[in-house]
Amino acid sequence: MKRKQKAVCINLLAIAVIIPVVFPVYWLVISALQSPESIISIPPSLFPHDFSPYFLKKVFTEMNIGQYLFNSIMLSVVSTFLTLFIACLAAFSYTVYRYKAKEAFSRMILFVHMFPQILIAIPLYMLMSKLHLINSFPGLIICYIAFEMPICVWTMQSYFETIPRELVDAAEIDGLTRLQTLPRIFLPVALPGLAASGIMTFIGIWNNFLLANTLLIDDAKKTLPVIVADFASRESMMQGDVLAASLIVCIPSFLFALFAQRYLVGGLTTGAIK
Amino acid sequence: MERRTGTLDRKIDRMSLQGMLLYLPAVIVICLIIVYPLLYALFMSFTNYRPTLRETSMVGFSNYIKILSDSSFWGAMLRSLVFTFSSLGLQIVFGLALAQLFNHPDLKFRNLFRGLAIMPWLIPTVSVALIFKWMFNDLYGILNYLMVDIGILDSPKAWMSNGTTAMVILIIANVWRGTPLMFTMFLAGLQGIPRDYYEAATVDGASAWKQYIKITLPLLTPVIMVSGVLRFIWTFNFYDLPWVMTGGGPGEATQTTPVYAYRTAFSAYRLGEGSAISIILFIVLLGFAALYFAARKRQGSIYN
Numbered sequence: 001m002k003r004k005q006k007a008v009c010i011n012l013l014a015i016a017v018i019i020p021v022v023f024p025v026y027w028l029v030i031s032a033l034q035s036p037e038s039i040i041s042i043p044p045s046l047f048p049h050d051f052s053p054y055f056l057k058k059v060f061t062e063m064n065i066g067q068y069l070f071n072s073i074m075l076s077v078v079s080t081f082l083t084l085f086i087a088c089l090a091a092f093s094y095t096v097y098r099y100k101a102k103e104a105f106s107r108m109i110l111f112v113h114m115f116p117q118i119l120i121a122i123p124l125y126m127l128m129s130k131l132h133l134i135n136s137f138p139g140l141i142i143c144y145i146a147f148e149m150p151i152c153v154w155t156m157q158s159y160f161e162t163i164p165r166e167l168v169d170a171a172e173i174d175g176l177t178r179l180q181t182l183p184r185i186f187l188p189v190a191l192p193g194l195a196a197s198g199i200m201t202f203i204g205i206w207n208n209f210l211l212a213n214t215l216l217i218d219d220a221k222k223t224l225p226v227i228v229a230d231f232a233s234r235e236s237m238m239q240g241d242v243l244a245a246s247l248i249v250c251i252p253s254f255l256f257a258l259f260a261q262r263y264l265v266g267g268l269t270t271g272a273i274k
Numbered sequence: 275m276e277r278r279t280g281t282l283d284r285k286i287d288r289m290s291l292q293g294m295l296l297y298l299p300a301v302i303v304i305c306l307i308i309v310y311p312l313l314y315a316l317f318m319s320f321t322n323y324r325p326t327l328r329e330t331s332m333v334g335f336s337n338y339i340k341i342l343s344d345s346s347f348w349g350a351m352l353r354s355l356v357f358t359f360s361s362l363g364l365q366i367v368f369g370l371a372l373a374q375l376f377n378h379p380d381l382k383f384r385n386l387f388r389g390l391a392i393m394p395w396l397i398p399t400v401s402v403a404l405i406f407k408w409m410f411n412d413l414y415g416i417l418n419y420l421m422v423d424i425g426i427l428d429s430p431k432a433w434m435s436n437g438t439t440a441m442v443i444l445i446i447a448n449v450w451r452g453t454p455l456m457f458t459m460f461l462a463g464l465q466g467i468p469r470d471y472y473e474a475a476t477v478d479g480a481s482a483w484k485q486y487i488k489i490t491l492p493l494l495t496p497v498i499m500v501s502g503v504l505r506f507i508w509t510f511n512f513y514d515l516p517w518v519m520t521g522g523g524p525g526e527a528t529q530t531t532p533v534y535a536y537r538t539a540f541s542a543y544r545l546g547e548g549s550a551i552s553i554i555l556f557i558v559l560l561g562f563a564a565l566y567f568a569a570r571k572r573q574g575s576i577y578n
Contacts, residue, residue, distance in 0.1 A: 007380035014381055017372065018390050024450065025393055027416060028405045043419040090300040097293025098286075105297050112304055114504060114563060116511030118532040119555050120308055122539045122548040123315035126323075146307035149300055178289065207398040209514040225400040229518045232404055243408060246401040253396035261389060264396075 032056065032240070032247040039240045055244035063231070065224075065245060072224040075137060075212075076205045076252075079144040083201050084194065086145060087152035092182050094153075095160040096168065113150035121214045128215055135217045143215065144205045152197040159190035196263040199256050206252055224249045312556065319549035326543065337550035341538075346526060347551075350534035357441070357516075357530050358509040361448040365505075366498065368449065369456025374486075376457075377464050388461070395454035403518035406447040410434060437527025440520050444528050448515055452505070463497045464490070496572065503566040507559065531555065 031039060035052035038045075059065040090109070094102060124143065125134070133139030163186060171181050187194065212223045222230070228245045231237050256264055319337055323330045341347050376387050397405070409417045410433040418430035433439045467490065475485045513532035516522060522529035522537060529537070535555065539548025 003380075010375070010378050010380045011382055014375055014387055017375060018387060021450075021453075022390055022393060024402075024405045024409060025397060027409060028397075028401065031408065040414055042414065044414055044416050046416070046420075086299045086303065089296045093293045093296035097290060097296070099290035099293050101294060102297070105301055108301065108304060111563065112308060114507055114559075114566060115308060116508060116532075116555075116559070118511050118513045118535060119552055119559060120311055121513075122535065122545065122552050123311035123318070124307070125539075126318060126545050126549070127311045127314055129325075142303060143307050146303045149303065153300065179292070203396075207400075209398075209400055209518070225398055228404070229400050232407075232518065233521075239408060239411070239414065242404055246404045249398045249401050250396070253398070257389075257393070257396055264392070 028243060028247055028250070032243040034240065036238070036240060039243075055238075055240035056247075059241055059244050059248065063241065063245070065227070065248060067220060068222060068224045068227045069248065071221060072206060075140065075144070075223060076202050078137075079141045079148070079205050080198055080202045082141065083145045083148045083152055084198055087149050087197065088156055088182070088187070088194070090149075090153045091156035091160055092186060094157055095163075095186075096178065096181070109150045109153050112146065113154075115147075117147060117210045121210055124211075125214050134215060135221060137221070140211060140215050143211050144208065147211075148201045148204050152201060155193050155197045156190055159193035160186050163189055192263065195260070199260055199263050203253055203256065207249075312552075315549040315552045318546055319553050321546045323546040323549070324543050325545070330546075333546070337547045338554070341547065341550055341554065346529070346534060347531075349526060350529050350531045353441070353528065354510050354530040354532075357445060357448070357512075358506060360445050361452060361509050362502065362505055364445075364449045365452045365456045366502070368453045369460050370494075372453065372457045373460035373464055374490075377461060391457055392454045394450050395452075397451070399451065399514040400518050402447055402451050403515050406443060406450075407434065407519055410443055434520065435524055437524055440524060441528050444516055444519055447519065448509070448512070451515070452509070455505075459497060459501055460494060463494045467493050499569045499572070500566070503562060503569050507562045507566070510562075511555070511559075 030048060032055060033051045033053065034048060035050050035054055038048055038050035039055075041048075090105070094106060128134045128139050131139075167185060168178075168181055171185055172178060176184060207225060208223075209225045209229065213226045213229070216222050216226065219227075224245075228242070228249055231245055232242045320332055320334060321330050322333045322337075372391055375381070376384060376391060381387065394402070409415050412418070412430055412432035412434075415430065415433075418427065418433075421427040422429065431439070433443055471489050472485055475489060480488065511532050512530075513536065516528055516530050516533050517536070520528040522533040535548065535551045538551060539545055
């Protein structure tokens, strides 16, 4: 009986604790879907019933958010693929080959992982303007690759290391060159790691604000997070517009959470412990 | 040991070259985006470079002297420390509590709760900043009205226009955003502690609290240490949230170091000075990096 009471307490406590965790997300969704009248009702209601897609429609039709959505998708997809490609090569090299510079390379990666973006934002701006790469997507993509790569290299390395050496030797005896073992043996085994790294990288790039805000100047080239912050700083903007746009920035994360939660938790754990 | 013949030697050489070439793209990208710009900044920090100036000249250490004697710089450093320590302290406490609670054997729907607990991490920083601003809005903010309803407040308050409360809300938003990472890490740590430790302790008559202090916390400490240093560096240099939420204001009340650096460099495009700040922050980072590598080494020696 006493145990049962304790179990009820634990469950009630869990519900009480989860409310502040979830509430801001709930409130964002609810607010963004209000009608223009009900979003500014005083006092606001916790459970409003006057829903309307007015603001969501408005940001697409009047604020051209489709353009920024396209920019963000394009940048994130291309950068993610390039990051994974370069990271897989590096991780493969580290796991399979022997050479002197290896440890130095690995340390360099570790250092970059630690490196805060603000430290390099100002020099990067100067350098990119000198090279006329300001305002260009390729310039930004290289920056994204540099910052997102370290964690991918580690994740892939930890998967590659689980592959027994004998398997690789046997494959080489069977006539595969060492390089061919990457697509034939290593990548298939590391597929879950590749998925987790891909999702983490995509989200990291999608959410990036500082680099995009520093290196993209033309309004038409900006990414979603940058333009949303821009909206918020304009006096003429209505709260509903800003919140609807904020909600749209969250969409890919929500999709991953719904359909790829397993990889998300895996990626989060490697990211947290390493 | 293999007997080394000439051909094998040559094969090893060719192979190690191939290995290096495979790593090379990663190294090139890092040199291009991090090493080279840093060296460039080091050079520019001794100049008075501004895009609007016709000529750039060497000014020696005057940029450094100017920044290090600027009270705004030290104020920003102090605010960064306050922001970082309070955010991390609370994130660790909440992360530990959530991990303990959501790992409890009597909890139903454990996976649902764990999934929900990760949610804040999924929200982009820009959206986090704007949601919290909206919730604490002086006219329409839902939290103002909730606090009035419960009786904590007499009437809605303009939280963001007061320096202290703006900082508090900035910290609350950052704690909300960062707790899931701590929670996930601690949960993984908890699950790694063998059950029989607790069983043995129960047989010896140790209370639950004592078990927590004597077994759980010491075994989680290495995890806290390594990622703690890393989180410290990132939070100290966290630009997005303060910039979008308060822009450093009101006045300079929430101007942390990264916001100060950005404002100094870009408000008047005094990029020479901006470079000097970058270099100063880099030197601070090197100090933390030494700490981080030491913590990793200690963790390695505990686990292996």
